[in-house]
Amino acid sequence: PPNLNVAYVGILCIKKTKKPKRLSLVSHVLSFSTPSFRIVMSFLLMQQQKPVIIIGGGLSGLSAAKRLKEAGVPIILLEGRDRLGGRAHTVDIAGNQASWVELGPFWIEDHLTNPAYHLLRDIGAQVHQHDIGPSTVRIYDRRSARWLGWTATLWAFIKLGWSFSRFGKLRRNTAAFKNLGERIDVVLGKRPKREHLYLFKIFSESLNGGSTYDTHQNQLSDDLWEFTNHDEKSQVLIAGGFRLLVELLRDSLSADEVMLNQTVSRISIQQDTSAQAPVKVETADGNSFEGSNVIVTVPLGVLKAGTITFDPPLPTSKQDVIERIGFGSVEKVVMTFKNAFWRRHSQKQDHFFSIPDPIGSHGSFFDVSMSSGTGPGSPTSPCLASVFGPPKAAWVAENPDAAVEEVLSELQMLFPDTYEPPVATAASNWTTSPFSGGCYPYTSVDTQPGDFIKFAEPTHDGRVLFAGDTCAVGVALGYVEGAMAAGERAADAVIATVTDSQSA
Template sequence: MESGNKSSALCYSSSTNGRQARSASVIVIGGGIAGLAAARALHDASFQVLLLESRARLGGRIHTDYSCGFPVDLGASWLHGVCEENPLAPLIGRLGLPLYRTSGDNSVLYDHDLESCAFFDLDGKRVPQELVAEVGKTVENIMEEANKVRQECSEDMSLRRAFSLIFERRPELRLEGLHFKVLQWYLCRMEGWFAADADNISLNCWAEEELLPGGHGLMVRGYLPVINTLAKGLDVRLGHRVTNIVRRYNGVKVTVEDGRTFAADAAIITVPLGVLKSQSIRFEPKLPDWKEAAIADIGVGIENKIVLHFEKVFWPNVEFLGVVADSSSSCSYFLNLHRATGHSVLVYMPCGQLAKDIEQMSDEAAANFAFMQLKKILPDASSPIRYVVSHWGTDINSLGSYSCGVVGKPQDLFEKLRIPVDNLFFAGEATSSSYQGSLHGAFATGLMAAEDCRMRVLERYGELDLFHPVMGEEASISVPLLITRM
């Protein structure tokens, strides 16, 4: 499926099925889950759709890697919210893709059930499970106090600052010794959820975090089958990095890096927020001030994965290994893929400043760093036979892992980022007002952008019939059905 030449064009298919030349046309920019959802919906509504993707592959921040001989997701790998309300669930169900449920608890703290985890201190001593659960109850009390602080204070603050205030007013919640180290691990998990350090996590954004019910499920075979299904029959051009977007009353003109141009009635922009922040795409005329402010003021976090493939399993038969320490930045965790997939793989997942620091290393040095963390808790660990390292922060096609709220910035920025500008529409996880940072949030915004675009374009053509929407009967994905499940 991948193209060996990033500058070349690649068509997944370009069948017009007898459409008239006057068919409404849309350019979708970005081949991640949001762009594919939008392109799929418009294609099935008989639009002429062209999808431009800068990479030599589709998926965006979904990247199922096969270099170990089996699928491992270097980006998104969970379905957060294993329920019918999740817009991705019907598609995953129809494809028969298995999920490994890591937790039935729909919370930020417990995306893994505690009984399926093993915790160690930096001396390699196993932390009693009862102690971890005890600290977990204290953390829940701290979170309740954090909500009170948020309601009482007129100004936003960082999560770390909120914790400091809580300990001042509720000194009995302060922990010492091993209990304190486990508390730092819980904070480390929260930082991983937002892909940012506690100093940069907005208390307001944290409190507004919404989760679908049903707990968390790991995609055993990876997300690539979902990407392939959405891309089937679409006109896709890989290696097409967009540099300029001109909007006029009667259409858009999109220019790519090698100077070629493409024209259409409208465009849907689904590139990652980090790419928009880099201003590598020029808009003519420039975007409104409120749109530029939304792009500037929403944060982008970093979480990476260092995949360590071993010849055989030497670690406990648990879902993941937690490392407790004196600070959240010194804590860590390893996902055990052997439980879910049968492969002898551990995945180290640094976030925030630590992830940024590791991205400056070579892949070999990064893998060695992760292995040294593992050796601290399992001194007899054997060396990995292969490793794979992600670089979401420095990859020019992403420039970050996913969006997060910034301390002191309003919470309506995500919705503002989604609002269309004339015949430009926006989608992606950073445009989801309720589920930013999530795959299902990105997917849902792609569907919404497609429907908004469809109505706007057909209205201009004078062909819009609200009672008989123009949707292809042969569509492999029922967009209205998915939308009602949101």
């Protein structure tokens, strides 16, 4: 056909043209060619374009990769682990396809308005309501060695709701307290009941990941920070876990675009803005990759550890923000059993909290059996997850076997007549892993308004972009949808740059 003949002649001309004039010739030809010819030439331009290098194969990095690939931008995704997903890690601890348990995020908040849920719904994933309240939670006080009655449990949750309401009123005086812990002490009064204090600690330390006395007093205030807080109208568990979301994003990429076991150690930016490969990424085992831009999606804990060197260094303002924002620790011990011996009713979800003495942010057990299968009609297994907040989380990460033994001993103490040994167990180690250095960000006492916006800003003349759950500007900090949105936002910034350069 005539159009293809013209395209063929154009290709021959390009091949005979000296390299420095190649792009200008293509752009000139594109200005007057036919639509079919422009398609061919645009493809040639894309082939010459250096890839965007994405560091980190978690949900943020995968979301960025998917968005870039859909726009026709070449990519290379580097992941230090031998798997994708990052902190979204679902394990089949018994290896029977019926005991899938989350070592990372548990549930999806406010699922009807959550984009992560919409992606899962489109592929037919099944979700289960995850209720945490007086009808599904029992509380055991180790000091008195007794289970609280239903009335006391109900009152504890009413007190929790009242305390959060009281918290909102105290926000008006932003200079009244040094940290979140002091605010909790004032809200609960001088002699709070142990169950009231414990519930507040569970919803602050175990969910935020930081000690209440190292957390900013306005952690829960929407009007001070750049991120939003969930309305918590719903919480759902995913049948089969977040691995379904990881697989969905992974399947949009080809095998040669994803490289595992690549621990990035250095990112270099060429000072010459006309360089064809302005970005060079090096790994710990000596591999190097060249690209046009780099999107850094590694957790904040990795940047705090300084295991990735930037050349030239990150601006001082960026380094200060990395230092000021907190990065918390939450660990889990997960177990599967033959029978759900802890339940009062065999088919009903049953969580329970065991208040330690003295009070600490551990002893919470969540019944996650409903999500242990792979979908509608699939078999499930009775599964429990015990969650540890700071400071005990660090001990769990360093001593997983001892942590499992401690949890099982506690279960024997709580259910002496019905306890049975587990079929399989596992423990997380986010705090000690060099690929995370913790779980998720929080507003420390040193965090300043605007820090999350500054953290999300690109550096090195726009060549280095940042994504991940710490870049949750306008969405929930530390949550899956925040990480995914940040990855897509960074990808869109690169796409806009590519589009502008092609237009020029």
